[in-house]
Amino acid sequence: MRRDAVELERFYHSPRGETAEAMIWRRISVLWPDMRDLDVLGLGFAPPLLDRFGDQPRRSVAFMPGPQGAIIWPGGEAKSRTALGDECRLPFPDALFDRVVLLHALEEVDSIPAFLREVWRITAPQGRVALIVPNRSGLWARGDATPFGHGRPFSKSQLQDVLADSAFEATAWSRALYAPPFTWCCKGARGEFWEATGEKLFSRLSGLILVEAVKRVAALTPRAARAKEIRIRGLEGAGARTVSRGGKPASRTSRTDNP
Template identity: 40%
Template sequence: MMRPDVIELRKFYHSHLGGVVRRALVRKIRHLWPDISNFRLLGLGYATPYLFPFRSETERTIAFMPAEQGVIQWPHEGPGLVGLADEVSLPLGDSSVDRVLWVHGLENCRFTDATLHEIWRVLTSSGKLMVIVPGRRGVWARLEKTPFGYGYPYSDKQLKRILRQNHFTTSDVAGALYFPPSGARMNLRAARFVENLGERWWPGFSGVRIIEAEKQIFALSEGAKKERRFRPVIAPAARPIGAGRSMGRDASESD
């Protein structure tokens, strides 16, 4: 399955359109997770643009990016908090994180069940997963000009089914990105207004679907325990060759 590489993702979030997308989704994340004080937060896929606003609140915030995508340094200042990892074998202990944010991941995932099992393993007993994925009925999934145009878009029913099949209890699905995937100045200026209209009048036609799921407790089989006995060592992140300097404060914070 074709997926955008880390350079394409970084370039998108440095664009004006990417900045508007980031702010729109951060508002949604904040609405669903209003208080994550002293929690351990893990970002998967390419979640770093959405992690920065929460770093000062959490006990710790880290991110893993899949090998097929690549990895870049984050944050720009201070110790690195991101690394390259196998999605089906995360280098974390059991019940070691409280919240997982999965962005630009599920729609491109080759081993969905195995990855969700691994997310389930590293979450605490009261841990929660938030998935942001392109919506099947939205226009964003139909155009490859943004990272949301890659992979397999999901309907609400499909999202809930795959999470329940992998031992998560789900809540209602929310939408975001009702404005068109265009960098035109008028479109970006009207984005907040269109978002409010979309939420009220056509909630099922958003560009992305957002769902929160809670870990369902059950006993692991002996076979599953054996499969997860060994964990690889995390590979440190490095800057991509040819990557330029940050493009302003907002862009550097979003990497």
């Protein structure tokens, strides 16, 4: 069951949420240092990161799935740029966005292939997608006190398979959020201390995995298929034979009928 958008907003105003946002932003700002004149879409619950981009993008939109609900973003007197709907039927034209951020998105969807097909469709050719997901080996995925403990966590190899099946190619990998998911560990400079220590001593135990992927538009290479022999019963008046998956005879057993 998805966390409500109001709960997610409340989390990002807590010490743990502020630390998570800061550690994610450290990686995103390195990947995408210049967002000027780009169209940006945030999927799931991405306002904390969209706020960090400021006024650089030409257009920024926050799309939130119906079961999660939505908050008004940005707040204040600015016009709302929040959309609410079906994440597997995004209400945007093809190839519209140059950058897409997925936060609290991939681990919560009912159908990953259908969702990523839509993400592929609305991403511009050679557009970039940033996927931020809970790490299966990390502490943050092992408890439900934070949003990262809900939905399905991922390993790096699982993410690689997901991207390969969705016509995206990974271009950069990173990890973030090494502080244990306790409030006292995330207050003030403690989060930065855990981050620096974790990167050096236990890099695979990060709370989050981040991957940047590019939309592939060239001809796709299908996965290699291995022929498998299947023995079938011979037709009437013919001997039993073994055929490969492609349908070509592999061997034949002759039979002599008694007169």
